[in-house]
Amino acid sequence: MEEQKHIKDYIVDYLLEEDAGKGVDPVLAEWLAEDESNRKDFDLYKKIWEESHLYTESGAYDSGLAWEKVDAINGQKKSSRQYLRNISYAVSGAAASLLIILTLSFMGVFQKKSDVLVRMTADYGNRSEIVLPDGSLVKLNSGSEVAYSYDPKKKIREVAFQGEGFFDVSKSKEPFVIKTAGGLNVRVWGTSFNLQAYTDDSVVQASLVEGCIELESGKEKLIMKPGEIAVFDKNTNEIKQVGGILSHSYGWLDNKLYMEDMPLSVVCKYLERWYDVEITLQSGLGEDIRYNGVIQEETVTDVMEALSRLSHISYHVKGKHISITSK
Structure with a gap:
């Protein structure tokens, strides 16, 4: 039925207008009465909407930027947008923020706890792209995995990563920290860089295109500048800058x-x-x-x-x- 096809529109309208004291739209009310599972889905959406304010405060989440990147990716590779296939209409402002949260939540990538968790894997022979809830874009090379979490109490964006990926991290006052299986942590400040950190490689390599990143493992630290390439030796825990042509390190993108x-x-x-x-x-x-x-x-x-x-x-x-x- 037509109402069923666009029921998310009615849910979005209700949640946006609830604070104004408006009642339930008749179409939405009819849908809720049809089946108990509809009511459970609606209650879940409402709970996520109420909790989503933790992640959409100014400086913590830029919904406009996130939607712009999501929309751009939607016009590119299908493999990079499978988790957003339910989005078929344009929204803006708070509705964009809500829709992204609801869609990701419906696909099971948001946890019900205080953390937000999004995970994407690119199997061998495939490549993927993912837009993180903070608006950051990650392009994954074959055999890679990224898992994003956000702690609203500590106000830290954390990424567990293995494989190879090109990161375009959104700017924010909140730290963005990547943890690799080799024990190297990468602290990022709104920047673009390539990170190669396969679990079966003896080194982790970072290539900085723009911005600033800091590599850290125990007492070893290195702050990188644009155009620099650095490696972390998993056996010695040594971090050092190396030579090379920057663009060659992420030639896999082409x-x-x-x-x-x-x-x-x-x-x-x-x-x-x-x-x-x-x-x-x-x-x-x-x-x-x-x-x-x-x-x-x-x-x-x-x-x-x-x-x-x-x-x-x-x-x-x-x-x-x-x-x-x-x-």
Whole structure:
């Protein structure tokens, strides 16, 4: 029925006008009376709306910015907006804030406790994008996961992260802290940067495009400036600045792999993540063969063909398994 199709409009109107003492719209009243589950859903929406003021105070959440970014992403990759498919009409101001909260909550990403929690995973062979409740945008590379929480008492935005992602963090007086599995914490002040922190890598790499970030692990700290690249060694807990071309570190955004004296073993690790394949190397080849240049190919077979032309290797593809031997 038509009323059912747009029932969220009536819920939004009711919650926005409740403080003014207005009653329940007849259409909404009829919907509530139809089924007990409708009443439970409505009560849940109302509870979330009442609690959402904790997250929409000035300086804690910019609904306009968040909606603008959500709307922009909605016109791009489908994989990055699955959790917002229920949004089919334009809203503004407080209604935008409410709609984002209700939609995320309905999909089960908000916790009923004091924390707000949003989680997104990009499996091997896939990439995703997510707009966090504070308006920050995170682009996830293959094999990555991000989990966002907000503590209204401590007023801290925290992100648990593993994998690789490009962060565009919204500016706020409240700290934005990323915690990696390797023990490195990244404190952010409204900025853009790439963070590579796969659990099976020995180092975490941060590449700062603009703004300022601080890397911290125990007593080790490093404040980065735009254009700088830094690495954290998980084995020694050492943080140091390194050289390199900044844009190459996030070339994956353009499906490019920049190789600078890169061992075949490392190249294969990238390919396994990007294409969701398993690669077996002949003993000794992994470190002996190194590459310089850039790869931008459509399929993993195209990549293997390019590598075989650059070096003396042969490859055999069987399903998702690739074996590499010397020619």
